[in-house]
Amino acid sequence: MMLIVKKFGGSSVATPEKIKAVADRVLRETSPEDKVVIVVSAMGDTTDELMNLANAISANRNTREMDMLLATGEQISIALLAMAFQAKGRDAISLTGPQAGIKTSDAHTKASILDICPARVEAELAKGRVVVVAGFQGIAHTNDITTLGRGGSDTTAVAIAGALNADVCEIFTDVDGVYSADPRVVPSARRMKEITYNEMLEMARLGAVVMQPRSVEMGKRYQVPIHVRSTFSSASGTIIREEYTMEEKEFIIRGVAQDNNVVKIAVLGVPDKPGIAYKVFSALAADHIAVDMIVQSIRNSDKKINDIVFTIAKPDLDQVKEIMAKIGQEIGVIGLEFDEDVAKVSAVGAGMFGNPGIAAEMFGALGDAGINIEVISTSEISISCLVRKDQAKDAVTAIHNRFFKQR
Ligand code: ASP
Ligand code: MG
Secondary structure (H helix, E strand, C coil): CCEEEEEECHHHHCCHHHHHHHHHHHHHHCCCCCEEEEEECCCCCHHHHHHHHHHHHCCCCCHHHHHHHHHHHHHHHHHHHHHHHHHCCCCEEEECCCCCCEEECCCCCCCCEEEECCHHHHHHHHCCCEEEEECCEEEECCCCEEECCCCCHHHHHHHHHHHHCCCEEEEEECCCCCECCCCCCCCCCCECCEEEHHHHHHHHHCCCCCCCHHHHHHHHHHCCCEEEEECCCCCCCEEEECCCCCHHHHCCCCEEEEECCEEEEEEEEEECCCCHHHHHHHHHHHCCCCEEEEEEEEEECCCCEEEEEEEEEHHHHHHHHHHHHHHHHHHCCCEEEEECCEEEEEEECHHHCCCCHHHHHHHHHHHHCCCCCCEEEEECCEEEEEEEHHHHHHHHHHHHHHHCCCC
8 A cells, every 4th residue: 555646737637538537547557445635726727817817807816716716717626526536436536725734924925835634535536436636735824825936836835745655755747757958958958857856947047947946945844856858758757865775876967957038247346354244245135136146356456345246046136226325325336237147057966076177167168168257155055157148048058968978
């Protein structure tokens, strides 16, 4: 007997036929003794359509009502999927997020899961039923329905798997796993059989979009292996877990990520004296602006002035322009520059820690491709370079070719 959580995204349940196919597949891949929980998203583009409806009423919406609206999408798909199981002779029941015991913060439209009380889910499983749970939603201490942010069904699935101590959480999606680079950019990208939670989180932070990052954090917290695999085939995909178990240790670099959603900010000619960097970055922190790469360098040691360069996420740009205009005056800068034509390319891999040759290889790959590096930053398991945006694809390809030599 296994306890299995399977999550199917919106494209997997977009039509009644697809919903029936999901039920068929689940019945085929599990045995009647298994305890099976299915988490589903809203059918197809339902969530987008619901947002359009809200937009048509008002641009300035109350987030509580937004959640009330968005949560209906998943309520449709769970009922239909439970009916599909019943029609095939398997007992099943649908539960909303609140019914499944998913307790969240009250941050409407981007709530986080605080706790899961799975008593009802366990009781239904004990009756031999397939339990179909609505992804993306929960209930706050205020007794109001909340949603978990776009892509939140992944997080629901992993959290439930954790709370139930499931053997595995399978995420069915329209890609067949996690690749060493975006296959649309690098056709020779490899599908990874395994990747660690930390590497997956780092890939997501640096621009890879496979799963909602919170779901990976949830997997790490509860130590639930997450199997990312295709809805359209029965091939196995990528398992995200704490440690490797297989032969893939030979790859020090696990993936190359690209993020076009960055802006480079240059604060030019700031006085070279204590407290200046504090002034700049505490002002940004006070407004919850996430800053990524930071470089300070001496421009002119006689005149005692420095340049500070850093990157932010593009959606924060307007806010940062305002903050920097104010701070710039206060500390007396010579110039402020905002450059949107940049992209960040990164190599990620837990094995690079304490291995300086890896950074050298990456810079060499970019140099050989004639790509200029503007800013460099590193973490224990990643190296990132800021390059011109129109060279980002070439940069990803060059780095990938260097680390994943054809075998
Ligand atoms: N239906 C929600 C969305 O489209 C949640 C999900 O798909 O995971 O974002
Ligand atoms: Mg969706």
